[in-house]
Amino acid sequence: MDRRTRTIAGKDITRSVADALQYISYYHPPDYIRSLSQAYAGEQSPAAKNAIGQILLNSRMAAFGRRPICQDTGLVVVFAKVGMDARIKSTVGFADLVNRGVRQAYLDPDNPLRPSIVSDPLGRRVNTRDNTPAVVHVDLVPGNQIEITIAAKGGGSENKARFTTLNPSASVADWVVDTVSTLGSGWCPPGLISVGIGGSAEKAMLLAKEAMNEPIDISELTARGPSNAEEALRIELYERINGLGIGAQGLGGLTTVVDVKVASYPTHAASKPVALIPQCAANRHLSFTLDGTGPVQLQPPDLSEWPQVGNKDLLTANVRRVNLDALTKEETASWRCGETLLLSGKMLTGRDAAHMRMIDLINAGEPLPVDLRGRLIYYVGPVRPVRGEVVGPAGPTTSSRMDSFTEKMLAETGLYAMVGKAERGPTAIASIVRYKTPYLIAVGGAAYLIAKSIKTARIVAFEDLGMEAIYEFEVQDMPVIMAVDVEGNSIHSSGPLEWRKRMAADMIARNIGV
């Protein structure tokens, strides 16, 4: 090993972080695209196939347009392995060098990313406006280089991270499968499930977080067979999680995960800590090494690997066109669970912070700043527009966060429909039935594609909330799927159930040689 001390300029760390964050905002890792293309080819559930197709088309558009894959451009997480013979030339600390890079990347005038970080989390939750601070982990290792793995982790998938301490005799596989079956689809499958086992509570979490950035190699592993307990667990989990039938976006289908990662560490004789962290379809991460010769030089991936899924591949047979400017209760009541709708006309937006403010106003008996009567509300926080765009990427956010507001919103505002992402809970479904106000979903991870159907956008209330302000969008042919109809039927219950049964039946047929 070269033991000479090397000097690495702080500004090279900052530049590399900024360039890497821009790069991963619009380029999916090619291994993920390859896995997703295979899933698309093999998917038999029409709804899930359509959702995967939208994610693939969106990825290609983002790569060519150099705009974010997802409106949630993530919380920045850095794992740095700093060689003990590397000297960093800087007057500020390592985390500050990283944060400077985050700031540059998120405020890039050509491709601004959405700042999503709020401070302080317990209190005022004010957006820091440049997506700082990052979460930085530093490890000192032999050598004179710095290896950096950087990820931009989406909030929806991070929210589904889980931790337990099992008894030493308990089955990790059973806990993981049971837990994934309760997560719903707010984590935007198809993605990865990463599992950390052992160490202490925080070590298990770190193991899971770091392992999810490893290359996707489950096919190679399955072909060669496991050589240790971790690899055997990966194969078991991959098969059992896909066997749950959750499918893309929770619509029911064959592919829920494209890989499962497992990392372990020695632990206390009394303990078996287990952490589970999902990775969403916006699977953004990159690793690079700095050796003192300058910032990282990133080459674009070979985009011929991105399949040519086109709009016409995504047109489903029975599409219902909806004029949002002439919505009636009779019409919305006729929409059926699982149907594809193409929305045209005007809609309002609102997500967590806007809902909290509206509920406060309602509780105080004060008027709302917008009239929601007869309108559709879209749960979204878009990216700022550039280069002549009307709005930046604008995919849906997880609707269940709005569940606790839904009864009051429907009772007090006269809304006619809601659009978001993933399943609704039982109380929200009860309100949907009570007020005959259906719920639709757009595909999480297809944010740039969705933005192309938005023809005008203007902020109509709560401008100070930034991306969480209320907008009015005028859309043309925005694709959505009916997820909960006014009778309370939910695609997120029926879809996975149907595909779980079909897969179980296929497996039995295979085993008995039918």
Ligand SMILES: O=C(O)C[C@H](O)C(=O)O
């Ligand atoms: O913040 C967002 O836009 C989306 C979030 O990542 C979510 O999946 O709910």
